[in-house]
Amino acid sequence: MKEKVAVIGAGIGGMATAIQLTVNGYDVSVFEKNDQPGGKMGQIFYGPYRFDTGPSVFTMPELVDRLFIRAGVNPSDYYHYSKLDQSCRYFYEDGTCIDAYSDEEKFTREVEEKTDEPPENIRTFLDKSQSIYDVTADLFMFNSIHDPQALLTKNNLKALLHFGRIDAFKTMHQANRKYFQSDKLVQLFDRYATYNGSDPYRIPATFNIISHLEHNMGVYYPDGGIYAIANAMYRLMQDLGVTIYLNHPVRGLITEGKNIRGVVTGSGEASFDYVVSNMDVNLFYEHLLPDHWKLKKLRKPEKSSSALIFCWGMDGTNPGLKLHNILFSNDYQGEFESLFRHKKIHPDPTVYIYISSRAVEGDAPRGKENWYVMVNAPENTGQDWEEMRREARRNIVDKINRVLETDIQKKIEVEQVYDPPAIEQHTWSYHGSLYGNSSNGMFAAFNRHSNFSRKYKNLYFTGGSVHPGGGIPLCLAGAGIVAEKISKNEH
Ligand SMILES: Cc1cc2nc3c(=O)[nH]c(=O)nc-3n(C[C@H](O)[C@H](O)[C@H](O)COP(=O)(O)OP(=O)(O)OC[C@H]3O[C@@H](n4cnc5c(N)ncnc54)[C@H](O)[C@@H]3O)c2cc1C
Incomplete structure (x- = not known):
C-alpha cells in the first residue's frame, strides 16, 4: 500500500511538492483553504478585466518544466511560455528612460547611450553575478543547509572553499557602486534586492545572483498570464490523481509522541504517514502546532x-x-x-x-x-x-x-x-510579507526555518517562508528538497 502524505496549502511550493511525491509513488492529498489554488500566485476577474495579483516576473522556467518532465508528460501540453525581448522599461524623474533588452549587446548599447556607462562595466558585473550563482546555487538553493549530511558533498565542499568569492561581506549597493559609474545603473541593479523583499543597502551582494537570473538567463512570460503556471500545475496534480480539497483549511494536527498522525479539517480527522506544511511557518506554529519558544525564535529575524x-x-x-x-x-x-x-x-x-x-x-x-x-x-x-x-x-x-x-x-x-493586511488574510502570510524573512544581513539565509522538523519525524516544510526562501524559483527548489528527503526517508 502507498504511504499517505498530506500537503497543507496549494501554493507553488505545496503543489510542486505534491506533484513530485505523487510521481515518487506516494498517495498525496492537498488541503487548501481558498477556493482556488496558487496562493500568492493569484488572479482576479473584475468587470471585463483580468489581473494577476501576485508574481509578474517569471525566471528559471526550466524548474517548472522539470515537474512535468518527471511526471512523464510534455510541459507544452499544459502551458506555453516565451522569453521576453525586453525585461523592463525604466523611468527616472529627470526624463531618462532605459529599456532593459534581453540581448546583452543591445542592452549595453542602450545604457551607454542613455548614461555613458561603458558596456564592459555591465559585462564584468554580469559575469561576476554568474560566477556567484555557480558557486552558491547548489549549496544554498538545491540543498538543505540544515542537514550536515546533505551539505557535505564534494560539490558543496568545493563551493565552501570559494566562499570568499561570493561577495558576502559587502552589501549589494556597495558592490554595485564599485561596478558602475552611473547612479542610474546602480539604482537599476540595486532594485533586484526587492525581488526577495529586501533592502539593497543591507542585503549581501551575494544576491546579485538575481541580476544573473534576469539578465543572463532571461525573463519569460506564459501565454495567458502568470496564473497560467498555477493552472498548469493544478491540472497536472489532477491528472496524476492527487486528491485536492479546496475550501478546506487545516485547523489542527494529531500528534503522537514524535510523530504527526494526521490533520484536522472542518470535515473531521484524517490519518497520514507524512505531513508537509506549505503554510507560512509562523502561522503554522501559531495555529496548528502552537509552540511559544519556536514562535519567539521565528519572529526575531526581520520580515521581508x-x-x-x-x-x-x-x-x-x-x-x-x-x-x-x-x-x-x-x-x-x-x-x-x-x-x-x-x-x-x-x-x-x-x-x-x-x-x-x-x-x-x-x-x-x-x-x-x-x-x-x-x-x-x-510588513503589516x-x-x-x-x-x-x-x-x-x-x-x-x-x-x-x-x-x-x-x-x-x-x-x-x-x-x-x-494592501498588506489583504495579502496576509488571503494567503495567511505572517504580516503580509511576500517572501517570509528578509535577506537583510549576512546570516539571513541561515535564519530561515529548515525544510524538516527536528521534533517530529514525519513533518516537513515547503514554500517561501522556509529554506531556501520566496519567489517562484526558490519555492520550486525547496519543494525538490522536501520531496527528495521524504522519498529517501531522510530526516
Ligand atoms: C504581490 C506579489 C508579487 C510577487 N512577485 C513575484 C515575482 O514577480 N516573481 C516571483 O518569482 N515571485 C514573486 N512573488 C513571490 C511568490 O509569489 C511567492 O514566493 C510564492 O508564490 C509563494 O509560494 P508558497 O509555496 O510559499 O505558497 P503561498 O503562495 O504562500 O501559498 C500558501 C497557501 O497555503 C494556504 N494555506 C495557508 N494555511 C492553510 C491551512 N491551514 N490550511 C489550508 N491551506 C492553507 C494559503 O491559502 C495559500 O494558498 C510575489 C508575491 C506577491 C504576493
Missing part, C-alpha cells in the same frame, strides 16, 4: 517587505509603457529606510506598472488596459492602512502623471486594491 497593489482597468492605451515598467524613486535609500525602519510607504515611492493586456489578448477590452500598479510596502504591524492607502494612491497618481506626462485619474474605470 509587503506590497500595496492597485489593479486599475484603464480607459485608453499608453504606448509609452511596456509589459513591465518601473518609475524609480528619486530617494531610493530613503524609500528603504521608510519601509524597514519606519514601516511606512515613502512619499516618492518606486512605482511598478505591469500591464498583462500587452501580452494577453482578452485581459482588457480593445482600446483599454489592465494596470497592476505596485509599490513596496512595509498594525499601521493605519486606510490612511496609508489614501496617501500612497495620491503620491502614485502624481508620480505617474509627472513622469509619464499624462493625467491618469480620469482614465481609471475600475479599481481593486490589495
Whole structure:
C-alpha cells in the first residue's frame, strides 16, 4: 500500500511538492483553504478585466518544466511560455528612460547611450553575478543547509572553499557602486534586492545572483498570464490523481509522541504517514502546532517587505509603457529606510506598472488596459492602512502623471486594491510579507526555518517562508528538497 502524505496549502511550493511525491509513488492529498489554488500566485476577474495579483516576473522556467518532465508528460501540453525581448522599461524623474533588452549587446548599447556607462562595466558585473550563482546555487538553493549530511558533498565542499568569492561581506549597493559609474545603473541593479523583499543597502551582494537570473538567463512570460503556471500545475496534480480539497483549511494536527498522525479539517480527522506544511511557518506554529519558544525564535529575524497593489482597468492605451515598467524613486535609500525602519510607504515611492493586456489578448477590452500598479510596502504591524492607502494612491497618481506626462485619474474605470493586511488574510502570510524573512544581513539565509522538523519525524516544510526562501524559483527548489528527503526517508 502507498504511504499517505498530506500537503497543507496549494501554493507553488505545496503543489510542486505534491506533484513530485505523487510521481515518487506516494498517495498525496492537498488541503487548501481558498477556493482556488496558487496562493500568492493569484488572479482576479473584475468587470471585463483580468489581473494577476501576485508574481509578474517569471525566471528559471526550466524548474517548472522539470515537474512535468518527471511526471512523464510534455510541459507544452499544459502551458506555453516565451522569453521576453525586453525585461523592463525604466523611468527616472529627470526624463531618462532605459529599456532593459534581453540581448546583452543591445542592452549595453542602450545604457551607454542613455548614461555613458561603458558596456564592459555591465559585462564584468554580469559575469561576476554568474560566477556567484555557480558557486552558491547548489549549496544554498538545491540543498538543505540544515542537514550536515546533505551539505557535505564534494560539490558543496568545493563551493565552501570559494566562499570568499561570493561577495558576502559587502552589501549589494556597495558592490554595485564599485561596478558602475552611473547612479542610474546602480539604482537599476540595486532594485533586484526587492525581488526577495529586501533592502539593497543591507542585503549581501551575494544576491546579485538575481541580476544573473534576469539578465543572463532571461525573463519569460506564459501565454495567458502568470496564473497560467498555477493552472498548469493544478491540472497536472489532477491528472496524476492527487486528491485536492479546496475550501478546506487545516485547523489542527494529531500528534503522537514524535510523530504527526494526521490533520484536522472542518470535515473531521484524517490519518497520514507524512505531513508537509506549505503554510507560512509562523502561522503554522501559531495555529496548528502552537509552540511559544519556536514562535519567539521565528519572529526575531526581520520580515521581508509587503506590497500595496492597485489593479486599475484603464480607459485608453499608453504606448509609452511596456509589459513591465518601473518609475524609480528619486530617494531610493530613503524609500528603504521608510519601509524597514519606519514601516511606512515613502512619499516618492518606486512605482511598478505591469500591464498583462500587452501580452494577453482578452485581459482588457480593445482600446483599454489592465494596470497592476505596485509599490513596496512595509510588513503589516498594525499601521493605519486606510490612511496609508489614501496617501500612497495620491503620491502614485502624481508620480505617474509627472513622469509619464499624462493625467491618469480620469482614465481609471475600475479599481481593486490589495494592501498588506489583504495579502496576509488571503494567503495567511505572517504580516503580509511576500517572501517570509528578509535577506537583510549576512546570516539571513541561515535564519530561515529548515525544510524538516527536528521534533517530529514525519513533518516537513515547503514554500517561501522556509529554506531556501520566496519567489517562484526558490519555492520550486525547496519543494525538490522536501520531496527528495521524504522519498529517501531522510530526516
Ligand atoms: C504581490 C506579489 C508579487 C510577487 N512577485 C513575484 C515575482 O514577480 N516573481 C516571483 O518569482 N515571485 C514573486 N512573488 C513571490 C511568490 O509569489 C511567492 O514566493 C510564492 O508564490 C509563494 O509560494 P508558497 O509555496 O510559499 O505558497 P503561498 O503562495 O504562500 O501559498 C500558501 C497557501 O497555503 C494556504 N494555506 C495557508 N494555511 C492553510 C491551512 N491551514 N490550511 C489550508 N491551506 C492553507 C494559503 O491559502 C495559500 O494558498 C510575489 C508575491 C506577491 C504576493
